[in-house]
Amino acid sequence: MPTELLAFPPAYTVVGAYRLWNDPTIRAPVVAKLKHATIRGLAVGAAYAIFGWGVMDWVVRRFMVRGRVGERVSVGAGSVALSVDLVLYTHIMWLLPQLSRMLKFFIKKNLRIARGRAYNLTLTSRGKPEEFWSKSYYEEWAQPPQPTREQARAWGARKHREPWVSWMLWWPSQMLIRQYILFPLSPALPLLAPLAIAGMRALGTAEYLHQPYFQGKRMGSDEIWRWIEERKWAYRSFGFCASLLEGIPILGLWFSVSNRIGAAMWAHDLEKRQHLFAHHILQPLAPSQVGIFGSGNGLEITPEVVAAEKRIEAKWSARPAYIPPEIQDDGEDTPAINAGPPPLPPRDAPPAYSEVPASASASARRQPPQLPPRLPPRPKA
Template identity: 40%
Template sequence: MTTAEGPEAQDSLFESGPGEKHLLENVPPTLVHATLRLQFPPTYVIVGVYRLFTDKLLYVPAWDKCRHATRRGAIVGAIWAALTFSIQRKFIQIFLAKSPRVTGLSNETIFGYEVPFSVTTYAALLLLGSQITYILRFFLSRNIRIARDRAWTQTVVSRGKGPDFWQPYVEEWDVPPVVRLEPAWERFVKRWLGGWVGLFVVRRVILFPFNFYPFVGIAVAAAFKALGTAHNLHRPYFEAKKMNDKQIATFIEERKWDYRLFGFAAALLEGLPIIGLVFTISNRVGAAMWAHDLEKRQHFVAAQRDNRPDQ
C-alpha cells in the first residue's frame, strides 16, 4: 500500500479539505493514489487489514497475546453452542416465527426473501454468533486491549517515528468552525446512554427485525456507531498531541465526514460476528496510518505558518 516512491512519499499529501485555504496548488503525480487515500479515509481501514494480516511484526505479537484467551473462549463458546443451539432454535420457532409482523419471518422466507435453509436455523445461527462473540470478548477483554495498543505503537514505529513526531496541535483552517463544549455531566450521560447502552437498546430492540437481513442490522448499527468509533480509534493520536477537549472537538468537526466514513467502515467490520474482534486490532493499525498522514499535514501547516510574512 505504498506509492512508487515508497511510504515516505506520503509526506507531501496536503490537499485541502472543504472550507480550507489551499496550501499547495498541485500534488505530484507519484502521490495521486496516496492523496486519494487521504481524501477518502475508509481506505485506511483496508490498509489496516492488509498490514495486520501480512506484517509479522503486527500479527505475531497480537496472536501471542490473545491466543490462550481465544482458545479458552472458543472452548466455552463451543460448549455453549452445543448445549443451547437446539433450545434457542426452538425458542425462535415458537415465539418469533409466529410473529411475522414483528420480525418479518415466515416458515420459508425472511421479509419475503427465500433462504437456502430453515429460517429458524438461520436466525438461531445469527443469535448464537452474537453470543459467542460476547463470550470471546469476555475472555479477551484485557489482552485484546493490550494487543490494540501494541498494534498502534508498532505501526508508528514501522513508519520510523518516535514520540517527538507528534507535535502540538496547529489550526489548519483560516476560519475554524465554532464548537460548543458540553458540560462534563452531559458528556457522561451521552457516553453511557448514547454509547454501548444506547447501542444495545437500538440493536436489540428497535433494530431487532433488521438483524435477520444478512448484514443489514450490522450496517445500521455501524451508522449509529460511526463517529464514536472513529473518535475512540484516534484517542491515542489526540493524547500523543496533548490536545484539549476544544481542540479535539474542532479537529473532528473540521473533518466530520471523514471521521464518519472512516468510523462507519471500521464499525462495520467490528460488527461482524466473531471475526469482528480481529478487526478491532486492524482498525487500530489503519487509524495509526491515517494519524501519521494527518500529522504530516499538521507539520506542513506549521511550517507554512512559520514562513508566512507578517501582515
C-alpha cells in the same frame, strides 16, 4: 504521501486489515497475546452451541417463528441468493452474537492490550522520533469553526449525548430490537441493523481510535473539538466503516485490532500534513479549498510541496524511532522496557548523639522518682 489516502479516509480500515494480515512484526505479537484466551473462548462457545442447540431450537420454534415453521428465507440478492430454512436462519442469527460476546469475555483484557500493542507497533514502524508526534496543533483552515463553551467541554460525549442513542447501543436493546421487532417484520431487516448501529457509532468510534494521537500532540479540549469539527465527515466515514467491521460477529474482534492499525496510519499521514503547515509550506486553506473531508481538495499539492515533504521525511526518519509505552496486564501504561521497581526513597538517619542539643538531652534524661518526706519519729512513752 498524505494526499493518497487522506482523500478517502475509509480506505485506512482496509490498510489496517492488510497490514495486520501481512506484517509479521505486528501480527505475531498480537496473536501471541490473544492465542490462548481465544482457544479457551472458542472451546466454551462450541460447547455452548452444541449442548444448547436443542433448547435454543425449541425457543426459536415456540416464541420467535411461531406459526411460520417450515418457511424459507432468501439471503442475498440475484445470482448469489441462498434459500435457507427460517428456523435455522433465526437460530444462527441469534446464536452468533452470543458466541461473539462469550469470546470477548475470555479475551477482553488481552484484547485491550493487543489493540494498544498494534497501535504502538504501527507508530514505531513509521520510523519517526517522539518529537515528530508531540508537535503542537497547527490550524489548517483560514476560517476555523469556533466552539461554544459547552461544545468544547463535551467534545468526547457527542456520541452518547442523547439518552435514546445510549439505549439503542446497549447490546440487550440491540438483541431485543433485532429478534423481536425487526425480524417479525422481515427476516432481512436484522441484516440491515448493523448499518444503523454503525451510523450512530461512527463519530464516537473514530474519536476514540484517535485518542492516543490527541494525547501525543497534547491537544486541549477546544483544539480537539475544532479538529474533529473540521474533519467531521472524514471521521464519520472512517468511524462508520470501522464500526461496521467490528460489528461482524466473532470476526469483528479481529477487526477491532486492525482498526487500531488503520487509525495509526491515518494519524501518521495527518501529522505529516501538520508539519507541512508548521513549516509554512502549505498555507491555511480558504473555505472553498477545504473539501468534504476537511483536508483540502489535492490541488494545493504541487511538485514543490512534494519535494519539501520528502526533505521533512528524510529529516525525521534519520532519528531513532519512537517506542510508545505498552499497556501491561495491570491496565497501567508502563515503558516497554521493564526497568524494575523504582528505588525506595532514602531514609533519614537519626542525628548523632553529639548533635542533640543539651537542653533536649537534659529534658529527655530520666528523672529519679520523688520520695515522700520522712515522717518524724514517734515520741517515747
